[in-house]
């Protein structure tokens with residue numbers, strides 16, 4: 671049981687509206703520590719909805735979600751925020767890189783939302799930037815980076831808090847083969863450290879890389 675990072679059972683998500691949208695139906699997913707899982711599915715299949723729930727950005731309408739052994743429905747708002755900041759790392763396709771901040775500032779900002787002592791922030795930031803091969807760009811502004819560099823910066827920011835679960839939304843979609851490989855190599859390194867890596871993708875390269883592919887269709891898990 672200790673090897674389980676993410677355990678979602680019979681998740682349902684209904685967005686209110688006229689008519690309401692059933693974005694997830696009875697979706698069950700378990701991801702082990704150190705496992706690399708790709709979530710595939712057509713547009714509208716529910717991938718982002720699932721990732722938002724796994725990332726504690728949204729709550730399911732029904733079903734249960736245990737993250738690192740904790741029942742997330744029992745968490746109050748602040749505990750959720752803290753768990754999101756300290757136990758989860760996010761990488762998005764659009765990078766969310768702050769263009770007018772330096773690479774170092776972009777990474778360090780993440781540490782201010784996690785409760786990391788000021789004394790450790792510089793070292794952690796430096797080592798995350800080194801890890802993704804961006805030391806030579808540490809003082810460059812975000813807006814001057816290439817797409818591949820931006821995505822590596824996004825990975826540095828996601829891993830600087832050493833979260834046990836990494837969630838990524840199309841992290842390689844915009845990248846050429848070499849840059850996609852570089853990002854997947856960074857994910858591999860995390861998985862070797864027992865991090866659970868969960869990636870939404872349309873990208874065949876990323877699907878082939880995963881230990882396991884989970885397919886969503888109309889909000890249901892059809893292959894796991």
Ligand SMILES: Nc1ncnc2c1ncn2[C@@H]1O[C@H](COP(=O)(O)OP(=O)(O)OP(=O)(O)O)[C@@H](O)[C@H]1O
Pocket residue numbers: 685686687691692693711712713714715716717718719720
């Ligand atoms: N906030 C919302 N309010 C109402 N409906 C929503 C909302 N967010 C998503 N939906 C609907 O829920 C369904 C699943 O959406 P979701 O974004 O999870 O799909 P997806 O698989 O990530 O799609 P894509 O690959 O296009 O990003 C879709 O029908 C979508 O229109």
